Amino acid sequence: MNRAAAEMEKHCMNIAKDVENAAAEADELARFHHLRAKELEGK
Numbered sequence: 001m002n003r004a005a006a007e008m009e010k011h012c013m014n015i016a017k018d019v020e021n022a023a024a025e026a027d028e029l030a031r032f033h034h035l036r037a038k039e040l041e042g043k
Contacts, residue, residue: 001009
């Protein structure tokens with residue numbers, strides 16, 4: 001693999017990692033909001 005391709009792969013892997021972290025955070029926030037909605041409904 002040439003240098004440019006290696007740099008691009010590293011760049012893309014960092015983006016993928018950031019997206020996975022954002023998705024995990026979104027899942028956590030969704031769980032929180034779901035529990036909060038149940039709490040407000042009195043369940």
